[in-house]
Amino acid sequence: MTAPEPFRARLLGAVPHGFLGRAGGVSTGLYAGLNCGIGSDDDAAKVAANRDAALAAVAPGACLLTPYQVHSADCVTLDAPFAERPRADALATATPGLALGVVTADCAPVLLADPVAGVVGAAHAGWKGALAGVTDATVAAMDALGAARERIVAAVGPCIARASYEVDAGFRARFLDDDAANERFFADGRAGHARFDLEGYVAHRLAAAGVVRVETLGLDTYADERRFFSYRRSTHRGEPGYGRQIAIIAVG
Template sequence: MLEIITADALQPLRHGFFTRKGGASSGIFQGLNCGPGSTDLSEAVDINRARVAAAMDVTTDHLQTVHQVHSPDVVTLTGPLIIRPRADAMVTATPGIALGILTADCQPVLFADPIAGVIGAAHAGWRGVKDGVLESTLDAMEALGATRANITAVIGPCISQAAYEVGPEFMESFIDDTPENARFFAGGKGDRVLFDLPAFGLTKLRAAGVGHAEWTRHCTYSDAERFFSYRRTTHLNEADYGRLISVIRL
């Protein structure tokens, strides 16, 4: 049985932040692994993606994902893609296309302007947010007729500050950009600090002028039964990790 987290703020558009429950994968990929870039059996990934497509009421070729590379690049879709382009966000005003983002600690961000009939989805890790993927997504939505004040953006399950330990040089790179970024860090053990990725994303979204922005407040690292986590996999010395999918469609 699939488990789909939804946000009232994105209603009535069909959308969902899928957990790992209800999938066909096994072993370290147990559950709904939707990442074709993983070393999971391709047949299992195909079954999982077909289940997601069915839940979103689209055919499998209309469930679109991109080859994510931690960039600020956005693709505008008017129909199904044959080859996955290298990008980290998608937008569309075409009904029947489901935009899917794969994550395993990074932020999946779903966007909607229901008045203009424009949606977007972004893969927003720290590098992508720092380099402007959220603002690029909003720009691409505006090019399709959306209005920022009418856009809702919801950040789905991602790593929380309590689980995101980084080194001092990481923090310094953020503070060198903008001294106010110090507010996204808290003290950790020794010289380590804790980074608040969802707060960073929410601040960027609100500063960009969206009408509403929120986080579902689910931590991928701390809930192994429901979510895949790259960082948790690394700490456990596992060979690979599954990818969660978050989807929105008109």
């Protein structure tokens, strides 16, 4: 197995972090590469080996913690490993030795840090969680741990890009009902449809929460099969399963 090579964000600098793709890993078939999804139908031992490899590439020696993701706006604050994964879509900590992770397969992984306060966060922002405020909740949890919003830096990792994300009129209406200004995140498509900029929307929500420095990696999970897993791509092909990539951050 070749060692995974994380995508890193310039703004996060020396904070231990990485957005992993498919590269490296021991999974095969539909899950070929670094599938880190516990909830997938991949062999559990292979998933465990992949997660170990991903952690070693980002924060060797740390304890990797990932939530049981449910497309919510909930963020859980941690100061020790948990015995059972919480049903939530974001984690925050100021405790050294804990590595926070989220898995995605088109949704947006968001990693956040206040390096001065030693506080980090990780969020899984699908459209439901993003609209409900999962990034707002993560920033608030970090704030409660001593982070300053003006010092927090954030990065939005590989996710489905607008060019690949066709949605129907009902989807668009949810966002416009929340805020008419969200129109700017949609581009007209075929009749009754539009294309949604998830990455741009998540970056906007971070900025609205007071995070003034946000980096977007601009990597499309749907279009780049060689490097990323994609739920929508697998669905369009009628495949019975799909892998998940992981994003990890730890206190430096």
